[in-house]
Each structure stands twice: as structure tokens, then as C-alpha cells.
Amino acid sequence: MSITQNFFNQLGRKTSFFRLIRNYLLTLFCGFLSFIALVPLFSLVYLLIKKGLLLLHLSVFTGLPPPPGIHEGGFGNAILGTLIMVGIAVLMAAPLGILGALFINEYAPSSPLSGTVRFVAKLLTGIPSIICGAFAFALVVLTTGKFSALAGGVALSVLMLPTILLTSEQALKGVPSSYRDASYGLGATAFQTIWRIVLPEALPSIMMGLMLAIARAAGETAPVLFTALFSYNWTSSLMEPTASLSVLIYNFSALPYHYQVQMAWTASLVLVVMVTGTNILAQFFFRRKSF
Amino acid sequence: MIIVTLILIIYEIMSTAWPAIRHFGFHFLISSTWQPNRDIYGVLPMIIGTVTSSLIALLLALPLGLSIAIFLSESFLPATMRHAIRFIVEMLAATPSVVYGLWGIFVLVPLVQDYGDIISKHFGFIPFLRGPAYGNSLLTASLVLALMVLPTITAISRAALVAVPATLREGSYALGATRWETILRVLLPCAAPGIVAATILAFGRAIGETMAVAMLIGNSQRLTFSLFSPSNTLSALLANQFAEADGLQISALMYAAFLLIIMTLGTNIVGELVLRYTHRRCATA
Numbered sequence: 180m181s182i183t184q185n186f187f188n189q190l191g192r193k194t195s196f197f198r199l200i201r202n203y204l205l206t207l208f209c210g211f212l213s214f215i216a217l218v219p220l221f222s223l224v225y226l227l228i229k230k231g232l233l234l235l236h237l238s239v240f241t242g243l244p245p246p247p248g249i250h251e252g253g254f255g256n257a258i259l260g261t262l263i264m265v266g267i268a269v270l271m272a273a274p275l276g277i278l279g280a281l282f283i284n285e286y287a288p289s290s291p292l293s294g295t296v297r298f299v300a301k302l303l304t305g306i307p308s309i310i311c312g313a314f315a316f317a318l319v320v321l322t323t324g325k326f327s328a329l330a331g332g333v334a335l336s337v338l339m340l341p342t343i344l345l346t347s348e349q350a351l352k353g354v355p356s357s358y359r360d361a362s363y364g365l366g367a368t369a370f371q372t373i374w375r376i377v378l379p380e381a382l383p384s385i386m387m388g389l390m391l392a393i394a395r396a397a398g399e400t401a402p403v404l405f406t407a408l409f410s411y412n413w414t415s416s417l418m419e420p421t422a423s424l425s426v427l428i429y430n431f432s433a434l435p436y437h438y439q440v441q442m443a444w445t446a447s448l449v450l451v452v453m454v455t456g457t458n459i460l461a462q463f464f465f466r467r468k469s470f
Numbered sequence: 471m472i473i474v475t476l477i478l479i480i481y482e483i484m485s486t487a488w489p490a491i492r493h494f495g496f497h498f499l500i501s502s503t504w505q506p507n508r509d510i511y512g513v514l515p516m517i518i519g520t521v522t523s524s525l526i527a528l529l530l531a532l533p534l535g536l537s538i539a540i541f542l543s544e545s546f547l548p549a550t551m552r553h554a555i556r557f558i559v560e561m562l563a564a565t566p567s568v569v570y571g572l573w574g575i576f577v578l579v580p581l582v583q584d585y586g587d588i589i590s591k592h593f594g595f596i597p598f599l600r601g602p603a604y605g606n607s608l609l610t611a612s613l614v615l616a617l618m619v620l621p622t623i624t625a626i627s628r629a630a631l632v633a634v635p636a637t638l639r640e641g642s643y644a645l646g647a648t649r650w651e652t653i654l655r656v657l658l659p660c661a662a663p664g665i666v667a668a669t670i671l672a673f674g675r676a677i678g679e680t681m682a683v684a685m686l687i688g689n690s691q692r693l694t695f696s697l698f699s700p701s702n703t704l705s706a707l708l709a710n711q712f713a714e715a716d717g718l719q720i721s722a723l724m725y726a727a728f729l730l731i732i733m734t735l736g737t738n739i740v741g742e743l744v745l746r747y748t749h750r751r752c753a754t755a
Contacts, residue, residue: 202650213534216534397566450566458560458564
């Protein structure tokens with residue numbers, strides 16, 4: 180009787196005041212830290228919108244960057260330059276990355292070579308983007324003797340390659356193996372299976388990876404800074420210095436002229452909208468089409 | 471193909487750096503003179519700047535990132551708010567680093583300038599806080615780096631916390647533990663390897679981060695130990711000097727790039743290994 184009584188008393192024991200207080204304080208402390216972490220972000224978004232909207236006219240997309248002292252113009256050539264260089268990079272990196280993913284996931288999934296490729300690709304994603312610039316500088320700029328859009332594109336493609344490879348591999352892994360078995364069961368060759376069954380099925384996810392890589396590359400400055408350099412004119416050839424949005428922001432932010440700095444903010448807003456837009460589009464694309 | 475890419479990168483950079491490697495050898499690492507006009511190069515200040523700025527950034531970002539990760543993985547907030555915060559943190563990760571740099575120039579530089587002067591006036595006897603305070607300084611760069619590695623730390627720590635088996639959490643609550651006793655005694659220890667890996671990978675990212683740092687650190691080639699003086703990092707050095715370099719300077723910069731590769735590769739390999747070890751440990755838990 181008394182043992183049972185004792186047991187129930189124990190069950191009803193209140194959590195001590197000290198423990199409750201500590202619980203409460205820790206929640207408060209942790210919430211405070213999280214809040215602090217979010218403050219700079221809100222400041223960033225606020226300034227970006229407030230300062231970026233000041234100069235945002237249509238002429239910004241068609242004009243050329245103003246030299247110091249002139250208070251009109253835009254960065255149409257920089258937007259175009261960014262698109263051109265990202266385009267070159269995609270043309271080079273996407274086929275390589277997707278074929279590589281096909282190889283390590285479809286043809287030789289468990290060979291030691293594939294494991295090494297996977298590991299190296301992971302390491303490459305961690306390499307600083309400026310190294311891609313140094314590489315393209317050594318490979319293209321020093322060889323051809325001049326800064327060019329092509330060099331910028333090469334630098335960006337090196338940056339994109341591992342991302343595309345890894346996301347494509349994940350996409351291919353998402354295709355149920357029963358599809359492959361069924362295809363082989365119907366007498367299809369390996370090539371037919373991959374080309375007609377696996378690739379179409381994995382395409383939305385591969386596209387998503389591709390677009391995420393594009394978004395990242397479009398925002399990068401370091402790889403194009405000393406490969407494509409900058410230009411105040413429209414691009415007329417792939418073999419000459421080319422402007423890009425990110426380098427424009429970098430250059431103009433250091434200038435002592437108010438108008439140019441304003442323009443850097445507007446360019447930032449355009450760049451962030453482009454990058455975030457691509458990101459969101461990619462996720463939308465992916466969610467809608469798969470499963 | 472991808473292996474060839476890595477080998478090609480290292481080969482190209484090594485071969486371009488070769489004259490400098492032969493000329494300066496190991497002395498490159500411990501010399502603190504960088505004078506292009508006399509063709510004398512040494513990167514000790516940049517190595518120190520790289521490591522200290524990244525360490526300070528981690529020190530600042532770790533508590534913040536970890537608290538966000540805890541908030542996101544536990545049920546403190548309603549699900550919609552958690553989704554909103556996650557979205558914001560992901561946006562933070564996708565924002566180009568020049569934009570951070572621009573923001574830093576307008577917000578952090580004046581802030582560090584003003585408060586730095588006050589702090590160094592009162593606490594200047596501490597060597598790390600010695601004045602005069604500059605807006606473009608080691609501290610400014612570290613602050614922006616902290617903000618930039620925050621998403622990395624948050625994402626990986628959150629994944630590690632979520633991966634803790636639900637049975638452990640429920641068991642802890644059933645034994646009468648409060649929420650924070652559960653977090654501190656059960657969840658964090660179990661997720662610790664993942665959090666360590668997050669920190670290491672974030673460190674690798676901070677070492678390699680270029681643009682925002684180049685815009686904020688002041689690019690001084692002198693060796694300093696104060697938080698408030700201009701400093702430099704390996705990557706900022708590359709960003710600032712490559713476009714105008716020629717001759718032996720290109721070679722010396724490539725040598726610096728090579729050092730940067732070694733540092734990031736080393737950090738990332740360690741991080742990956744820790745991450746792998748975590749998976750094994752979680753499977754048995």
C-alpha cells in the first residue's frame with residue numbers, strides 16, 4: 180500500500196523551478212541569437228530595394244556604363260556580357276557534366292573509378308571560385324595573350340561542372356530501377372534504355388540542377404574578374420574584354436562618384452532578382468514535373 | 471573527365487607558378503614582403519589574414535547558425551514561420567558575394583569605423599584591439615564572412631539534428647527531461663560530429679571567399695595583429711592583383727593560388743571524412 184502510494188507521489192513530482200526557468204531562459208537566449216542573425220539580412224534586403232530602385236529605369240537595360248562625371252546610362256552591356264559568359268559556360272559544362280553523371284550512375288555505378296570521380300567532384304565544389312579564375316587565366320588568357328569573354332566562360336564552366344555532375348547523378352538515382360529492368364526485359368539495349376527511358380524521366384531534376392548552377396555562376400565575380408575583365412562598350416567579339424554585372428558592381432562600388440555607386444546598387448538589385456528568380460523558377464519547374 | 475579537370479587545374483597553376491616556386495621556394499611562406507616593383511614576394515601576412523579572418527568569422531557564426539538550426543529542427547515555431555526562415559536562409563546562401571561586399575561598404579565599414587575608435591580608445595591596451603581603427607579592416611571582413619558562412623553552418627547542422635533518431639528524443643521526454651535538457655544532453659551530443667563537419671566545411675568556404683573580403687579588408691600587405699587594421703587574405707590578393715600583373719608577379723600569384731588550393735582541399739577532405747563518419751555513427755545509434 181505505502182509502496183504504491185510512494186510510487187504515485189513520485190510520478191506526480193513537479194519539474195523543479197530551476198529547471199523550468201533554465202528551460203525558459205535558454206529558449207529566450209537562442210531566440211535572441213537567431214534574431215540577431217536575421218537582422219543583417221533584413222538590412223541587406225531593405226537597402227537593396229531602397230537604393231536599387233532609385234535608378235531603375237528602362238534605360239538602365241539598354242544604356243552603356245557611364246564614365247565618371249556623366250549622369251546617365253545603364254549596364255545593358257554588362258547584362259548581355261553575363262548572359263554570354265554563362266551561356267558559354269553552360270555549353271561547355273552541361274554536356275560534360277551530364278555525360279559524366281550517366282557514366283558513373285548508369286554504366287559503371289560501383290567501379291572504383293566512379294567512386295573517385297564522385298569524391299573529386301565533391302572536392303571541386305569546395306574549391307574557391309577564384310581558383311577557377313586563376314586556372315582560366317593560365318589556360319586561356321596567357322595562351323591567347325588577352326582578356327576575353329571566352330576565358331570568363333571557361334572559368335565559369337569549371338565552376339559549374341562539378342555541381343552539374345553531382346545534381347545530375349542525384350537525378351539519375353531518382354529514376355526507379357524497375358524502369359530500367361522493364362526496359363531491358365523488353366529487349367532494349369543499354370543505349371536505348373538510357374536515351375528513351377532514364378533520361379526523359381530524370382530530365383526535370385537535371386534541368387533543376389542546371390538552373391541552380393546557372394544561378395550560381397551568374398552571381399560569381401571572382402572567376403570573371405581577371406579573365407573577362409570589364410568593358411565600357413557592347414561586346415562585339417568573344418575574344419575581347421567583356422563586361423559583366425558582378426564586375427560592374429565591384430568596380431563601381433569602389434569609385435568615389437555618387438552616381439556610379441548608385442548604379443552599383445541598381446545593378447545589385449537586378450543581379451539578385453536574376454539569381455533568385457532562376458533559383459525559384461528551378462524549384463518550381465522541379466516540383467511541378469516530378470512525381 | 472572530372473578527374474582530368476582537377477589534374478589540369480593543378481597542373482596549369484603549378485606550371486605557371488613554377489618560376490616563383492623555384493625562385494622563392496619555402497621562403498615564400500614565411501616572408502612578409504610583397505613588393506611587385508622589386509620583384510620580392512612573400513605571403514605570410516596573407517596566410518595569417520586568411521586564417522584569422524576565417525576563424526573569427528566561425529567564432530561569430532557558429533552560435534548564431536547553431537541556434538537557427540535548433541530553432542528550425544525543433545518545434546519552437548509554427549511550421550509556416552520555420553519555412554519562412556528556411557527560405558530566407560537559403561536566399562542568403564544564393565546572394566552573390568559582391569552584393570555582400572557592397573552592403574558591407576555601406577553598413578559595416580562606417581559601423582566598425584565609429585565603434586572601433588571608441589573600443590580601441592578604451593581597450594587599446596589589449597594588443598588585438600589596438601587603434602587607430604580603420605573601417606576597412608580585418609574585423610569588417612570577418613563580420614561579412616560570418617554572415618556568408620551562416621547558411622552553410624545552419625543547413626548542415628540542421629540536417630545533423632534532424633537525423634537524430636526520433637526514438638532518442640521521445641525517450642528523453644518520456645524520462646521527464648525538459649526540452650532544453652533534451653537538446654543539450656541528447657540531441658547536440660548525437661549530432662555533434664555533423665556539427666563539427668559543418669564547421670570545418672564552413673571554414674573551407676570562408677578561406678576561399680574572395681569578393682566581399684577583397685572589398686572590405688583594406689588590402690594592406692603589412693603584417694598586423696589588430697582587429698581594426700587593414701589586412702589581406704590570399705584570395706583578396708589574387709582578386710586585386712591578377713588583372714595588372716605580369717612577369718614574375720603572375721607566377722607569384724599562381725603560387726599563392728596553389729597554397730589556397732592546398733588549404734581548401736585539406737579542409738574539405740577533413741570535413742568530408744568527418745561527415746562520412748557521422749553517417750556511420752547515426753546508423754548504429
